[in-house]
């Protein structure tokens with residue numbers, strides 16, 4: 001972290017011509033995560049989001065709906081604000097470019113740039129894409145007409161316009177990129193920007209006269225038909241929100257620690273905005289971080305396809321924190337991401353359910369069974385210093401990853417301590433320690449697991465605030481700056497406490513909870529599940545089958561004749577199971593967390609005998625063992641009394 005004790009974090013301000021979709025939610029959730037982390041780590045933090053309400057595109061959308069631009073902007077802006085409020089986004093200010101204070105600040109910026117000699121009047125002649133609110137020279141158009149960004153037809157504009165001397169700043173911009181290798185993240189995006197600027201910058205038209213839904217240019221210019229170009233108006237929001245040109249009361253938050261944006265608007269933020277700031281003699285932002293694009297089930301989202309992912313629906317169905325975790329973990333920052341329910345369900349069941357939720361359940365189970373829920377950390381260091389060192393080493397790597405926008409790596413690294421915890425239980429086997437009268441060690445092991453859970457929940461809190469607060473409550477502490485200091489900075493442990501039993505945090509999800517997006521042309525033909533069908537599936541995860549279908553499964557009693565650990569796997573055992581055939585079947589089973597190889601040999605299990613062979617970690621598996629798993633762990637299903645190997649079940 002820099003020595004600047006304040007952190008200013010922003011999202012783009014969203015256009016009010018559409019309601020929020022997963023892309024908007026993604027940017028906002030990343031920014032929210034950074035803001036929450038900043039606050040937790042003791043920085044005074046200002047987190048800004050809001051709406052971009054001027055320009056030709058909004059004016060036309062409003063007209064098409066028979067509304068005034070202001071009424072239309074009020075309506076859509078409110079839907080963004082309500083969504084962020086419902087999502088508990090921790091913004092400090094929600095700015096609207098129709099706010100009076102913003103308009104005054106934007107005019108002040110215009111005046112300052114003008115006074116500096118950076119603004120002149122001329123005639124603009126060229127093509128304009130209303131959808132992108134961008135001017136394009138003919139050389140950049142597709143077939144001399146279409147927008148190179150969105151493919152829509154451009155309009156020819158010939159009007160009087162004020163220009164900003166962007167070309168004057170070309171060298172200073174290049175010097176800035178050069179001196180600040182992290183000013184644009186990910187770094188490869190910076191190279192793209194540099195190449196573009198090296199190609200030569202033309203002065204930028206910064207006013208329009210052919211419509212009037214915009215901020216008027218300053219009155220003293222005596223040119224009332226000019227409104228500001230929407231991007232000049234919009235970009236200045238980052239300083240007007242801090243009081244620029246008005247009371248300046250929060251300007252000490254400037255420069256921004258990070259402007260979070262999507263890659264589509266990098267040029268505006270990495271070229272125009274720093275040039276404007278240079279003209280205003282203001283410092284430049286520390287980082288401009290551009291993330292990639294979300295698609296759905298491999299396809300571009302669009303209203304006409306009807307496949308736009310509605311973030312509220314996803315969060316309602318799968319849980320807000322799960323959705324947040326998924327988006328941040330699934331895609332390397334800067335890369336494009338694909339939303340599919342399958343990927344989301346996998347993340348929830350596997351990372352969250354198996355690795356995190358299950359660990360808490362194991363701790364609740366062990367401390368309940370052996371110590372009436374008490375957990376005491378006093379002897380953790382005596383017995384488990386090695387594990388603690390490993391965990392603390394992982395945690396120490398995290399903070400820089402977050403502010404370098406390596407958020408997926410942050411989460412990946414944060415899962416290492418969970419692996420240490422799960423592995424320690426398997427290795428030290430609390431049930432064995434208790435059987436051998438080594439109670440002290442068993443208690444210390446619980447203390448270790450509790451400490452790991454506590455540390456992980458502190459560092460995961462910015463991503464999953466609600467879930468992590470629940471974990472902290474179960475462990476008898478509160479996540480805040482002082483617990484962050486104690487558990488993360490000072491490598492501390494939890495105090496003595498009695499664990500609180502809480503319901504499982506990540507109930508397993510068996511079937512998609514949302515209707516799949518259906519391409520428009522087949523929508524009418526596809527039978528939709530009735531509400532009742534959908535909820536039956538949801539609550540039980542079961543589809544009805546006939547008896548004949550059931551008997552297609554060949555179930556047999558098997559005797560486990562050999563069992564080995566699979567090297568490098570924390571979950572798998574390699575079993576040889578006699579099911580009455582000439583040779584035993586090789587079965588790879590994910591049961592190592594609950595059974596040791598030696599205990600299994602000679603026991604029986606129920607085997608699915610006609611599964612297509614599969615490969616797991618390169619090992620052939622020729623069957624599957626039936627098992628039942630709940631919050632207390634997993635048990636194999638076995639005949640009550642031994643049966644001859646190969647006996648059919650049914």
Ligand code: ME8
Nearest residue numbers: 012013014015023024027052234235261262293294
């Ligand atoms: O551009 N995947 O507003 P906007 C990922 N008002 N992110 C996406 C996305 C997708 N499919 N679609 C949109 C504007 N986004 C201007 C910004 S800032 C001074 C002015 C996200 O409503 C992404 O962050 O078109 C993108 O930059 C932003 O939404 C654009 O929102």
